[in-house]
Amino acid sequence: MSETTSRVLQLLGLLQSRRVWTGRELAERLGVTGRSVRRDIERLRELGYPVHASPGLGGGYQLGAGAALPPLLLDGDEAVAVAVCLGLAAGGSVAGIGDSALRALSKLDQVMPSRLRSQVSAVHEATVTLHAQAESTVDPDALMTLARACRDREHIGLRYTALNGAVTRRRLEPYQLVTTGRRWYLLAYDRDRADWRSLRLDRMADIGAQGTTFVARETPDAATYVSRAISSSPYRYVARVRYRCPQDVVAAHFSPSAATVEADGPESCLVSTGGDDPDRMVLWLASVGCEFEVLEPPEVAAAATRMARLLSAATAGGR
Incomplete structure (x- = not known):
């Protein structure tokens, strides 16, 4: 060359x-x-x-974008990353992406050096995907529009349907896309509400880039913010619990979409999670198998007291 x-x-x-x-x-x-x-x-x-x-x-x-897609240059790490993502995309939550992902993967595999192909194979062989039906799917065009707006710091406008069915127009500064594997979320600054928001992509419509850009603000950690929002905000009760065991032990029992887990020293951690039934929440929290204390709210603390009495009576009756 x-x-x-x-x-x-x-x-x-x-x-x-x-x-x-x-x-x-x-x-x-x-x-x-x-x-x-x-x-x-x-x-x-x-x-x-x-x-x-x-x-x-x-x-x-x-x-810029042309009339046809010219060749792309990928280094070794990028090629492996793309191949792995394409291989997993068929079971993902993006509507209609499965067949396209397989076609793209076949083209990439055809020209990929054997040393990189072996790395991709190793990842796929070590990975098992539970092919559960995604709760919601996302339009690929909408996903790409939001991804470009996040990258280019471009204002977007859209119509959003809230959990209660209320429909509003939103003017947003988009910062980060977050996926839980079941749903996609956008971390954005809402210009009309002057606050950060976590918005579900499947509840969006009429998404459009506005052609104007914004200066990036100091941004909260996207994963933490979205995890906290989706594990608490939709529910009647939001419990805060202290476990007397390390963070990694407790985190292994909860998905990021169900609870947020924060370290509280080397041998304890704090968990925030939401629910509509205090009794069921207590049973779920107890399933971790570690000693815990309900800090709030009073309804969940009272449910823990009731459950403790019931379990104690069950033990006494068996003697």
Whole structure:
């Protein structure tokens, strides 16, 4: 491979890894002059890659969308990651993605080096998927629109149906997509409510990018925020419980969508979870098998007292 060809491929990889690059940044990365960068940009355009150039502050070179999909450059780690995700996608929660994922995987597998193919095989052989029907599916176009908006920090608007059936228009700053395997959620800043929100994608409609961008705010951890929202907000009672055993032991018993688990020293942890029936909540919390204390609310604490009496009576009656 000639030095020029190698440099053009390296340039393509840079353009695919970030939205906008200045000519100076590209020249420094490639170790060439600005003139060489401009020549290589023209070579990419001749090959069918739509490279756009914008002047002024905030401008630079940007790889755009063309009429046809040109070849993509993937390094070894990226190729393995894509192949693993495609292999798992057929059982996922994105509507209609299964057949497309299999076609894409077959194309990738055809050109993948044997050393990378063996890594992909090792992951799949070590993985078992429970093919339970997803509770809800997400339109792939909506997913891609939101993913691009998160990446580009672009305002979005949509229509949202709440749990109680109320329909509202939302103007959002999208930050992160989160999936539990059963559902997709978006962490976003609601411009009208001036607060963070966790929104289910299957409750969204009329999703559209607004064409304007925003400056990123200090963002809460997406996984923690969504986990806390979906494990507590839909329920009548939200219990806070202290377990007298390590965080990893307790976390193994709860899914992220059912409870949030936080360390409270090396030998104890705090759990927050929601439910509609205090008695059932206590039985579920007790199933961990560790000593625990209900901190709140009073209804769940009272249910724990009732359950303790019933279990104590059952033991006494068996003597």
